[in-house]
Amino acid sequence: MTLVFNSLSPWYFLFCILGGLAYASFLYTRNQNFSKPVRISLATLRVVVITLLLVLILNPLFKNSEVKLEKPVLVIAQDHSSSINTALHKGSANAYQQAMLGLEKQLGQHYSVKSYSFGTSLRKGLDFHYTDKATDFSSLLAELAKKYENQNLGAVIVASDGIYNRGPDPVYAIKNFHAPFYTIALGDSIQAKDLAIDDIEYNNLVYQGDKFQLKVNIEAHQLQGRSSRITVRSAGIVLYSSPISIKSSHFISQIPLFLDAASQGFKKITVTLDPVAGEVTLKNNEKTIVVEVIKGKLKILLVSGSPHPDLSAIKQAMETFRNDEVVLKTASEPSDIDTKGYDLIILDQLPSFTSPVSHGWSTIIDGRIPVWFIVGSQTDVVKLNAIQKGIFITPGAELSSELPAQVSPNFNAFVISDSLKSSINQFPPLVGPSAYQVFNASAVVVSQPQQNLLKAQPLFFVTELNDHKTGYLMGSGIWRWRLTDFERNNNHHATNELFGKFVQFLTAKEDKRRFRISMPERILNEDVPIIFDGFLFNESYEPVTSADVMLEAINSSGKTYRFVFTKSSSSYRLEIASLPAGDYSYHASVTGMPKLEASGKFIIKALLLEELSLTANHNLLYQLAFKTGGKMVYPATINSLPDLIQHNDLIKMQSHEVRSVSEF
Secondary structure, X not given: OEEEEOOEOOOHHHHHHHHHHHHHHHHHOOOOOOOHHHHHHHHHHHHHHHHHHHHHHOOEEEEEEEEEEEOOEEEEEEEOEOHHHHHOOHHHHHHHHHHHHHHHHHHOOOOEEEEEEEOOOEEEOOOOOOOEOOOEHHHHHHHHHHHOOOOOEEEEEEXXXXXXXXXXXXXXXXXXXXOOEEEEEOOOOOOOOEEEEEEEEOOOEEEOOOEEEEEEEEXXXXXXXXXXXXXXXXXXXXXXXXXXXXXXXXXXXXXXXXXXXXXXXXXXXXXXXOOOOOOOOOHHHEEEEEEEEEOOOOEEEEEEOOOOHHHHHHHHHHHHHOOOEEEEEEOOOHHHOOOOOOOEEEEEOOOEOOOOOOOHHHHHHOOOOOEEEEOOOOEOHHHHXXXXXXXXXXXXXXXXXXXXXXXXXXXXXXXXXXXHHHHHOOOOOEEEOOOEEEOOEEEEEEXXXXXXXXXXXXXXXXXXXXXXXXXXXXXXXXXXXXXHHHHHXXXXXXXXXXXXXXXXXXXXXXOOOOEEXXXXXXXXXXXXXXXXXXXXXXXXXXXXXXXXXXXEEEEOOOOEEEEEOEEOOOOEEEEEOOOOOEEEEEEEEEOOEEEEEEEEEEEEEOOOHHHHOOOOOHHHHHHHHHHHOOEEEOHHHHHHHHHHHHOOOXXXXXXXXXXXXXXX
C-alpha cells in the first residue's frame, strides 16, 4: 500500500511538515508561560496536528494492489428431458444419480462447481426427474457462453443421450467455446426394435364440405417381416383402417388419407399403430392432431386495368392463408365487372386514366359487397374522389412518392402476431400519393411514421360509413413486401397473415358485442403460452378498462383453472404459461356486469418430441468432446472424470491483480 498525493508531487508532504514546524516555532519559541518540557510537548502536538491538516487539504490517496487467485469454474449440465427415463433403466437410475452427486462433491473440493439441468430451458441444480418435453442444446450453450464470458471457465461436463429436437446442431454452435467438454454418454446407441408414427402432415384449417388430406409418416426398426395395423379415429368413430407389412429392418412409409370435413368446429383425429412384440416403447405408436373446420372459403374478385406484380402477390396471399378462391380479371370499364356471387371486390389502381367517365363505378361501390381500393400511379384521382367517401387525394399530388410503413400503435381491430409486427417495420416503402385525407377510419392496420408535429397518416386501413366497410391501401409495391418477407423469414407467413386477416376483418359482419375475447391460436402445443386478448366497450362503443375481467378454463375432466386479465390503456390481455394437454372450454366475464360474458374452446396438444426417437446419439457427444479437447465417458466410468480434468493443463488457476484507490 502506498500513499500518493492527488495530482501533486510527494515532496509536498515535506512542505506540510515544515509548515507544522514553523507554526509551532512561532507559538512556543518565545512563550515563557510554560515550562520547557511542557512547551516541547505542546509544540510536538502542534506540529503533528498542523501537518495532518495540511496533508488532508492536499487530498492524499492510498493505492493498494493485491493478487487474487481464481479457481476454474466447472459446469455440470444434466439432460432433464423425458428420453433419459428410457436411457436409464430402473436398476441403474439410482446408481447413476449417486455417482453424479458424488462427482459434484468431489470436484467441489478443488474447483468452483456450478450445476444445471437443461431440456426446454436451463435451470440451476441437478434434477433427476427427467420431465422436459424437448431438448435444446443450443440454448444451453448460449446461456453458458453468456454467464461465463469473462470468468475462468475450466470445463463443461454434459450428461445426456445426445438426442436433441430443438435448435441448431450443437457441433456448429460450439465453435466459439474455448473450454473443453467432457460428455457422459447415456442410453443405447444401437437401434432398438420400435414402430413409430414419425410425423403427420396436414393443414390446421379446413373448410366445411371439403375433403382434406393427411400424410402419415411411419418408421419401423429391427421389425422386418412383422405386421401391424393403422387405425384413424375421430369422436370414437373409425374413419380408416388398414394392415401394414414391415418389409425391411429400416422401414419407412408414407400413407396418404383423405377425410371429410362435414361439420364446423374442432375435429380431433387420432392415428394409432397396433403394437408389435418387442417394441422398446409404445408411446410413439399413437399421435393425435386437431383441425378446425370453418365456414366455406371466400370468393374474391381481383380487378385491374393492366397487369401488375402486386396482383400475383395478393392472389397468392389470399389463396395460401385461407385457401380462398381469387378470380383475377382485367377491366377498365365498370360494365366489364360482374360482382354477382363474390364476397369481396379488390380494385387495383381503378378507376384508372384509361377508364371512361361513368356512373357505373358508383353502382359497384354502393353495393353491399365490401370493396378494397389499392391506389397507385395509374389511379385516376379525380374519378376516385368522386365515387367514394373514405379518402380524398389532393388533385395534382405526386402519385409516385415513397410511403414508409409501420404498425399503427393503437391498432386492436384484430390480433396480429409479434413476428408480423416486426416484419412490417422492415418492409420497403410503398409508392403512392404524396397528399391525401382519410375520413371515417375505423381500423388503421399500417400507417406512415409520424413526422415532426404531423399526425401519422394511415396507409392500410378500413373506413366505415353507414355500416358499410371499405378497405384502402394507399400505395403499390406489395410484391416487394412479399420478397422482403421471404428474405427475412424464409417464408411468406407475415404477408399471408397481414392480407389474410385484413380480408377476414373487411368481409366480417360487424360485431356489436360490448365484450369480446380473442385468441391468436386455439390449437397449441403444451409448451406454448396460451394468450387471450379482451376488449370491453362502453355504450358508445369506446374501449374502456374500468372493470376487472376474469377467465375460467375447464378441461374435459371438469378441473377448473382461474385467471385474471391484466389491463392496458384500451384492452385486456392474459398470458398463461402452460396448461396440461387436453380439450378446454373457457368462460370469461366482466366483474359487476353479469350480462357481459364470452366463451369458447381451445385444445392443448401433448408434445411427444422425446418419444419419436429413443436411440442415443453418442456420435454427437463424441464430437462435442473431441472438437473442444475433452473426452467422452460412459456412466460406469464417471469416477474417472476428476483425474482427467486434473491432468488437463488448460484447466488451472488464474491470477488477477486487483488495484484499488481510496482517500486518506
